[in-house]
Amino acid sequence: MTQPTLGKSSCLLAMADERTIRRNLSGITGQAPRFWVYFGTDTACCERIADLLGDAVTRRHIAQDLQETADSSRAEYIDVIGGLSAACSSRLWWLTTVSEKNPFVSSLFLWICYLRVLSGLLSGDGTPFLVIAEQQVLLDACRRLAVHAGYETTVLKPPLSGPLFRLRKAGKDWIRGIHFVAGQVFRILLARSAGFSRKNRILSSGSLHVIHSWTDRRSFQDGTYQNVYFHALAPIIEKAGGTAADLVQVLPTLPYRSAVRMLRESARPVMLVEEFLRFRDPVAAMFSVWRYRPPIPGVVLSDGLDITPLVRAELDEGRFDTRSAQSYLAYCAGSRLARRLRVASFIYTFENHMWEKMFNLAFREHSPETRRIGYVHSIVNRMYTCYTLGRQEAELVPLPDVIAVNGERAARVLAGSGFDRRMMAVWGALRDFAIQGSPGPQDDHGGKTVLVATSAGLGPSLELARIALLSFGNDPVLRVVVKFHPTVSAARARALLPPLPAHFIVSEDPVSVLLPASDLLLYTESTVCVEALGQHIPLIHVKSSFSIDMNILEDVDCVPSYGDPQAIREAAHRILAGPDPCGDVAERAVADILAEKNPAAVRSSLGSGQDASRIP
Known part of the structure; x- marks a missing residue:
């Protein structure tokens, strides 16, 4: 097949399919993409593609841009869906994921945020780059946006697409x-x-x-x-x-x-x-x-x-x-x-x-x-x-x-x-809620313990665990305990992660045991953060590069939020070396969130x- 040629102000687009990228990327002539971005929530797939691309193309992490875009786009998205509900209101309309606005089910708001992040990249200096998206409809929207911005676009199609793909999907839908x-x-x-x-x-x-x-x-x-x-x-x-x-x-x-x-x-x-x-x-x-x-x-x-x-x-x-x-x-x-x-x-x-x-x-x-x-x-x-x-x-x-x-x-x-x-x-x-905890069993590690409490869903759990690895993988002075959400198979998650260093532990103990024995909590959206706040355990919220943050403690000023592993590592050591950053704020915040029965x-x-x- 004819290989694409990239020049200045060029945008290469591909589905999140490793075979497609492997087959096409090695043959690109001219000016190769300088960086790549990933639009999707399958963290394991993203990591495999990152391994495939290696150091030849740098991945652009979009955590900060994605969360800022989500915050600024929220009100308009809500009103747009409200307008659609007014136009389509019926019993069956309320059975659609569009009307429900559930971010764990509907991809619409996330797609909008991805496209607005892409719009910001397209307004840059015209450096050629690669966009990888998990859904065909999102990839098509990215291409239209790039063309509108004056970019030359090349789309790398996966081996299975078109009528054959639709036929296979229809068969799966009927079986389901x-x-x-x-x-x-x-x-x-x-x-x-x-x-x-x-x-x-x-x-x-x-x-x-x-x-x-x-x-x-x-x-x-x-x-x-x-x-x-x-x-x-x-x-x-x-x-x-x-x-x-x-x-x-x-x-x-x-x-x-x-x-x-x-x-x-x-x-x-x-x-x-x-x-x-x-x-x-x-x-x-x-x-x-x-x-x-x-x-x-x-x-x-x-x-x-x-x-x-x-x-x-x-x-x-x-x-x-x-x-x-x-x-x-x-x-x-x-x-x-x-x-x-x-x-x-x-x-x-x-x-x-x-x-x-x-x-x-x-x-x-x-x-x-x-x-x-x-x-x-x-x-x-x-x-x-x-x-x-x-x-x-x-x-x-x-x-x-x-x-x-x-x-x-x-x-x-x-x-x-x-x-x-x-x-x-x-x-x-x-x-x-375990607002008051009793200390769990200690070991002879002698250092500080960082508890990584993941949320429901394999993808978000893998992302948080990988960020913890990037932040503390070369920091053996800390003991890092990873606790996967009860709905996530710890064995399956471990199989999708790289080998863990000796100071990393995946624990099956309940949070009620692990939390009191911890000195710092890393979280994304787990309610464990409220329990940690109530027990005066310092916290760091970790921003996502894949999905929209739902930080429960976003309005609690003493809880910092970072997406960059180096920033997380520096903040962790700073917090662990000092006094409780929340103090009396913690008790007031918990009482505001969880009132007495x-x-x-x-x-x-x-x-x-x-x-x-x-x-x-």
Whole structure:
């Protein structure tokens, strides 16, 4: 094949495919790219490409540019999606990842930020460079932007592209859909045989409060069932004379048959979501989502960036996402639950996800007297864009009657993100956080210990571990303990990392043991940072070069944030050599984030005869 020739003001673009880069890059003539940037979240793939390119082309890390761009683009992105919601508002629209704005699922905001970072690079001195992107639609948008900026562009195509690639993807989508339907039918069969909602007479009581429960192995840690997020709520309800029953939704990480068997031994009233589904519902859900194609107008941002192809691409991709179909089933189950039982209140964990909106729609349509309460169980961050409302969608999104929060900070952030402060109630922290810790086992290392606590997701975990290696790999005076998130396989993560030096340890011990024995914490978005702050353990937030930061402590001035390994290493030694940088600020910050449990506020929210939107 003809090899591309790069000259001044040239931009080479390639998919994140090692074979493509290996096959083409060695044959480039003329002026080779001076640097390369990576647009994607697969950190392992990025590292393999970095090894392939070697020292011939320098990688440009974009952590600082990416996070600054995200911060400046956030408000416009929220309003753009709000405008689309106003134009497309319907039950099926709320099942799209575009409307949900979930940064862990939707790539749209990240793509916008990548393109604006690229725009900054294109406005430089015309030095030729290489752009590597993980999605074809993003690569196409990068090419259009480069052409508009006056660059000559060359696109390196992967071996498998075009019709063959689309055919393979369609086959995978159909297989995924069939697997989803079969799995749901199996669950419905087991749920009907269990019949919790039919056999438990207490569910017919006059004041029934249904608590939605995401359930996995953590729910059965001591051999009996407990609601991980709401185990402190049922006693408050029962003390007030009500009946609390859990609506259990079993996560895929726990075999459904095992969950049903263990739930039979529950001392608490429980129901399974699938008890309220019909066998035809999974098929109806899949086909409803597949057929939905909202009419999307042209979407152009304030700087002239046309993101219409990106919006349409994400909507098309989401049509084959079983997560949307799963959320559709929440509407089906919620509708039958609302008609079958007299429910005083429906309580769930609030993150403004699509499944929540389906339950809210179901109760609003079939049991309007039921009070819907969403409880913010996690730490709210302004860049977690699920927790936002655009100006045009504020009256359209299916929200609960009451948003209960775990602290004043959550209420403040939500109010600043478009939510009405009058619909919020401060319940305090209903789940346990290890704010006070007891020292864990010490070893004879004799030096300082740095704990690296990763967040959920393999990619972010690998990125943080690699940054820790770059920062402290040649610093044996420190002991570095890497603790992977419980949802990440430590064995798999280690296999994707380079060999660890002797002073690096991957620990399986719980954070409650590791944290008190640490002198410094490195984190990206883990809630462990709040526990460390409460225990007066210094912290450093690590910026990402791959995704948008959701730094829980971004407004706590004594917690620094860096993306460069050298800056992290220097800051770590400076912090470890001095006094606690936060001091009294730590206690005030933790109290602001996690208020004490407030049973009176809970009872007030559950009470009838008052306008829920006016609860102080």
